[in-house]
Amino acid sequence: MRAVAWSFFGVRKSSEYEKDVQQLNPVHVVIAGVIGAAVFIGLLIALVSWVLSSGVAR
Template structure:
């Protein structure tokens, strides 16, 4: 099998983007059963995983920035 065919086959994996986001969200928390992780790895679309990871990281950074701004403006930090 040539690399182009293999890439097409991997990109056509069956999990939806919503299911991929759920799997990535659980991985951010670090709470996964080994069997569920293995099952997801066989079905996840790598392109969806990358997009979901970037979105999750951006939301996490945004949440931290908003939390820090709120703490500073409330006078708790001072």
């Protein structure tokens, strides 16, 4: 999950990237990416719902 989180952020040292490439299973990375994207989308939906219900965005 840490490697996927860093990839969402877009900052990674090349030495850490090389270590991740050697150690990680691609299937696990895909699953973690899908979970991370779902959590991110869920947080965005919750934030938009909260802003709209608070009356700030009129």
